[in-house]
Amino acid sequence: MITVVGTGTGTAYDPRALLGAGLVVGGRRHLDAVRLPEGAERIVLGPLGPALDAMERYVARERRVVVLASGDPGFFGIVRALAERFGPERLDVRPGVSSVAAAFARLGLPWDDAVVVSAHGRDLRTAVQVCRARPKVAVLTGPGAGPAELGAALARTPAGDRVLVVARALGDPAHERVERVTPAEAAGRDWGTAVNVVLCLDGSRLLGGARTVAGFAEGPAGWALPEDAFAHRDSMITKFEVRALALARLGPRLGDLVWDVGAGSGSVAVECARLGAAVVAVEKAADGVERIRANAAAHGVDVAVVHGAAPAALSGLDDPDAVFVGGGGRELPGIVGVCARRARRTVVVAVAALDRVPAARAALTAAGFVCDGVLLQSSRLAPLPGDVTRLAATNPVFLLWGVRPPVSSEGVSQ
Structure with a gap:
């Protein structure tokens, strides 16, 4: 049997958990804080593989193993790795209070509506995009992915009124610190090694109604909203038929960053944000910038707006x-080319003028994308006097999309 004991963050440690242990495994600070049983071997966790191999030898001889871990x-x-190696039935898990629960408790906030993302041993990029997209996020940090790096990334692009709460040494009365800082302030400090978790919060949306599903809010009931769901100028808006296919090809999701370039009313930007992505809308018209912000606020989503020309x-x-x-206009091929060189997955282009299609397609293929497209031409039901209905044609639009080919482990496109 392997007993896994959660310690720290205010959890009282029960020394009886170590009785009869032949092997005790944990971080150095966990092991230094306990008295080992007579004759017990100790392994300081570093690379997980050798520790698991040692545990397997003890389990095979039916000797008791204790693993000390932080929080829950x-x-x-570590429970995931242990369950995969030894099976859940061989584990006796005694959880403590998680660092996320402890950090929110220190602030007096509920966290059933928080999104939790781990940057420990993972690419920080996903955590950054989740922080940009959601109003209440807990980030589990690690070396090279701590408050300074998170703050620097958030400070590069407008992220609303976000504040970072850095929780350090939770459960240690002498050293515990919970500090509120801006992303820029976090980027300029050395936070040391005692950080447990960083909360990224939108101060205007810390409390909401009762939740049924914890974490990421349920997705929208529908998308490709009608044009009248957005403020727009002179019908200058991506029609919902075009938007529906564009969203299908963009595939926006939590953890993604999407650009909406030449955003106009921001209808595509808002819809991508409703589906969970972090979104930057780029618009050169000043009245368009304000319209995008108003549409994002009306739909309760975060869209960072950049005023400028692509x-x-x-x-x-x-x-x-x-x-x-x-x-x-004439700049379209250059804009598509820049976007294609920087996009990680896909670029979708809506073109009304036939003359622009070949150049846009060439820009996608020149950047190494596999390109496809379609001409969308729809007719909507429209009422006529006398309780009859006609078909009203919308303007045709070419929708092109380029998809970056997958790369094999040898770095060669498949």
Whole structure:
């Protein structure tokens, strides 16, 4: 049997958990804080593989193993690796209070509506995009992915009124610190090694109604909203039929960053944000910038708006997962080319003028994308006097999309 004990963050440690242990495994600070049983071997956790091999030898001889971990070891902790190696039936898990629960408790806030993302041993990029998209996020940090790095990334692009709460040494009365800082302030400090968790909060949306499903809010009941769901100028808006296919090809989701270039009313940007993505809308018209902000606020989502003309306005932005390019005149091929060189997954282009299609397609293929497209031409039901209905044609639109081919482990496109 392997006993897994969660310690720290205010959890009282029961020394009886170590009785009869032949092997005790844990971080150095966990092991230094306990008295080992007579004759017990101790292993300081570093690379997990050798520790698991040692545990397997003890389990095979039916000798008791104890693993000391922080907080709740079943929450982004070692329980997953142990269950995969030895099977859940061989584990006796005694959880403590997780660092996430402890941090929110220190602030007096509920956290059933928080999204929790781990950057420990993982790419920080996903955590950054989740923080941009959601109003209440807990980030589990690690070396190279701590408060300074998170703050620096958030400070590069407008992220609303976000504040970072850095929780250190939780459960240690002498050293515990819980500090509120701006992303820029976090970026300029050395936080040391005692950080447990960083909360990224939108101060205007810390409390909400009762939840049924914890974590990420349920997705929208529908998308490709009608045009009258958005403020727009002179019908200058991506029609819902076009938006529906564009969203299908963009595939926006939590953890993604999407650019909406030449955003106009921001209808595509808002819809991507409703589906969970972090979104940057780039718009050169000042009245368009205000319209995008108003539409985002009306739908309760975060959209960072950059006032400027592409491609120059794109230079300071983080690389996106997906890009939507709407409109565009003579500059369209250059804009598509810049977006295609920087997009990680896909670029979708809506073009009304037939003459622009070949150049836009060439820009996608020149960047190594596999390109496809369709001409969308729909007719909507429209009422006529006398309780009859006619078909009203909408303007045809070409929708092109380029998809970056997958790369094999040898680095060669398949």
